[in-house]
Amino acid sequence: MTQQSTSLLVGLLAGISAALLLVSAGSPSSLSFILFAAAALPILIAGLGWSNLASIVAVASAMAVIGFVTTPQAALVSAVTTLAPAAWIAHLSNLARPAEEVGGPDGAVIWYPLSEIVVRIALCVCIGLVAVGLAMGYGTDFVSELVDIFVSSLKESNAGYQPTPDGIAEMKQFFLYALPAIQAAMWVLILLAGWYIASAIVRLSGRSKRPKDDIPSQLRMPRTGALALGAGVVMSFVGGGIGLIGWTICGAFGASFIVAGFAIAHHRTRGKPARGLVLWAAYLSTIIFTVPLAFFLFLGLFDTARTLTGTGSGPQSKP
Template sequence: MTQQSTSLLVGLLAGVSAALLLVSAGSPSSLSFILFAAAALPVLIAGLGWSNLASIVAVGCAMLIIGFATTPQAALVSAVTTLTPAAWIAHLSNLGRPAEEIGGPQGGVAWYPLSDIFINIAGCVCVGLVAVGLAMGYGPDFVEQLVDVFVDTLKHNNADYELSAGSLAEMKQFFLYALPTIQAAMWVLILLAGWYVASAIVRMSGRSKRPKDDLPSQLRMPRLGVFALAAGVAMSFVQGGVGLIGWTLIGAFGIGFIASGFAIAHHRTRGKPARGLLLWTAYLATVIFTVPLAFFLFLGLFDTARTLTVTGSGPNPKP
């Protein structure tokens, strides 16, 4: 079997797997979120371990299956939020150039920077969510209906639950801006985790072209991310769709800098006797109080970099 035929077959299998995961996630169950989050894995594995052709075929196959099984709209939403970003990330991960071109060792290969892959993940999430929001007509009316359903569900489970008109209005205003922010942040983390797991699977299979990246020392947002986050903050003060896009940017790039902050904490505590205690305390405090997120956000903001992985010489930070 030729390489092209193998890529086609792998792409078809990956597309079927991704489609089954996404269709199954549409059925209400306790596993829905896990299935939806795992849907990018088959496309990532096909692209990382085989070729761009395999990931492209996987995206097309999955869209066709989802379109027939559900609706064409669902297929498009899956494509812009999950399938296409996964194929793009896999493509970037396999890009490399001769290391000597950038002052590296003779005969080595410098791979596409992890920091640039990270900012591409954030950018893909923003584009996908904005496109879906525009298609769905996301806005005050949409959120009002959503909150009304949410409140009715609470009242159904607790007959004594009551909300004043002012509290209900505040809840709707909060959800209007919180939903795009939280969804963008979660989806960036999901795609990053999917890339990490898929890379590990492909390495174990022996098909990985790219060596293992050292996340603590390399997971950073480049300086361009600072401008994207600043633009989001500025846009958030504008009413309407511009403000909602701003909050989406804040969620996607803000969580990028927070993740960078945690990576910095992991890197700087290496070799320290109390490393485990410090890291567990940091994670626990973040989960309980959420306030430490601001610390890690600023830690990530003040340590922006573009780092390279060079085959044969390990992590090689470059400005």
């Protein structure tokens, strides 16, 4: 079997797997979120371990299956939010260039920077969520209906819950801007975790082109990410659709800087006697109180860089 035919077969199987995960996630169950989050894995594995052709075929076949089983609109939403970003991330991860082009030693290879991969993940999330929001007509009416359904379900489960009209109005205003930010942050984390897991799986299989990134020492967001976050903050003070886009940008790039902040904490505690205790306390306090997220956000903001991963051999394609 030729390399091209292998890529076609792998892409077809990966696409069917991704489609089944997404369709299964549509049915209400306790595993829905896990299935939805894992849908990017087959696309990432196909692209990282085989070729761009495999990931493209995977995206196309997944869209075909989802469109046939559900609706074409669902297939398009899946492609914009999950399938296409996964294929793009896999493509970027396999890009490399000769090290001498950036002042490195002869014969070495520099891989696409991890920091830029994280920026592209955040950018893909922003574009995908904004496109879906425009298609769905996300706005005051949409959130109002959503909150009304949420409040009704709470009343059914708890008869003593009787919110005031002012309380419901405040809840609708909060969710209007909080949902884009929360969804963007969650989706950045999901795609980044998917990339990390898929990279580990491909390395274990021996098909990895890219060497393992030392995330604690290499994950530093570039200054372009800080500029994007600043633009999002400014836009968030504007009303209407621009404000909603701003909150989406804040959520996506804010989550990226928080992850970079945790990477810095891992790096700076290396070799310290109480490293395990400090890191566990950091993660536990974040989960319980969420306030420490601000500390890691600023830690990531105040340490920006563009780090490179280099090896002695590899493909000579340019990004």
